[in-house]
Amino acid sequence: MKAAQIMSFGTADVLRINEVDRPVPRTGEVLVSVEASSVNGHDVIVRSGGLKMVSGRRFPIGTGLDFAGTVAATGADAAGYRVGDRVWGTVHPRKKHSVAGAAEYVVVPAYRIALAPADLSAVEAASLVxxxxxxxxxxxxxxxxxxxxxxxxxxxxxxxxxxxxxxxxxxxxxxxxxxxxxxxxxxxxxxxxxxxxxxxxxxxxxxxxxxxxxxxxxxxxxxxxxxxxxxxxxxxxxxxxxxxxxxxxxxxxxxxxxxFSADPETRLLHEVADFVASGLLRPVVDSVYPLAGIAAAHQAFERGGVAGKQVVTVPRGSA
Known part of the structure; x- marks a missing residue:
């Protein structure tokens, strides 16, 4: 599968789209087929080398804190989710990931995802996580x-x-x-x-x-x-x-x-979804990039002056 990865610390030019092994969910984990991921300050800081205590210094390092997509497989004891469920969530912001949200597939503990709001597209959902x-x-x-x-x-x-x-x-x-x-x-x-x-x-x-x-x-x-x-x-x-x-x-x-550093888990994601469902919170998307254009998405984020989020769309992985 394809995954966006950081190959060294530096500007957006250090991002690459690499071929990697598709992860397999273990007990309590869920494999998500990712459709979209957004660019966050956390992603830029990790890429720039500002969180070495978290990311470590061994490359490649995955990028993409959040994601929206569908459940592709579940490990044992990942109760509450079925293959095909539309979900949104995040990888753990204080752990190193060789593959993160900006990839065709990502594995996360079940408590880090929730059912995505039904009325939002994957791009819109990723922009709000x-x-x-x-x-x-x-x-x-x-x-x-x-x-x-x-x-x-x-x-x-x-x-x-x-x-x-x-x-x-x-x-x-x-x-x-x-x-x-x-x-x-x-x-x-x-x-x-x-x-x-x-x-x-x-x-x-x-x-x-x-x-x-x-x-x-x-x-x-x-x-x-x-x-x-x-x-x-x-x-x-x-x-x-x-x-x-x-x-x-x-x-x-x-x-x-x-x-504080936000670390959304299932309950908080449900609460955000409730605001969406009630019409009190809607997504604001500035621009959308393909996975191959993730460096441009990072550059747009760093320039600032935008309205809303930069979202990266991810091609659906093969079964």
């Missing part, structure tokens, strides 16, 4: 948003940002989206009450906010200062500079900068 899960954890669990909160979503046009705007609106927030001005119509349609152009809006010209969801990772302390009394802030953009700001903010107690 990580973004929807991350946004839901950020708002509901990390900063414990409640109805009426004034919410700023920074980097609102990205994969996590577009989901966060929708979920914050669905949860009763007064939503301000910070993004490129050209995305204002899209974000208003997703539920933003106000859209600010990040190119001309400095932190001191915003707020105060009860909740700040950051997907960018820079100027964290400047934005943290725009929190109202009792406000909470979370960032999902982890880098050496953002981690330093997060650590320094601990002196501010409840108004510190929170951070």
């Amino acid at each position: 990580v973004g929807g899960s991350t946004a839901l954890i950020a708002l509901r669990d990390s900063v414990r948003m409640v109805s009426g909160d004034r919410v700023l979503v920074r980097g609102a046009a990205g994969g996590v940002g577009t989901a966060a705007v929708q979920l914050a609106h669905a949860m009763g927030g007064q939503v301000t989206a910070l993004a490129r001005d050209r995305h204002a119509e899209l974000l208003t349609g997703l539920g933003a009450d106000e859209v600010l152009d990040y190119g001309s809006t400095t932190p001191d010209r915003t707020g105060p906010f009860d909740i700040i969801v950051d997907t960018v990772g820079s100027e964290l302390n400047s934005y943290r200062s725009r929190l109202a009394r009792g406000g909470r802030m979370v960032t999902v953009a982890l880098s050496p500079s953002s981690m330093a700001a997060i650590a320094a903010s601990s002196v501010h107690g409840a108004r510190r900068i929170r951070a």
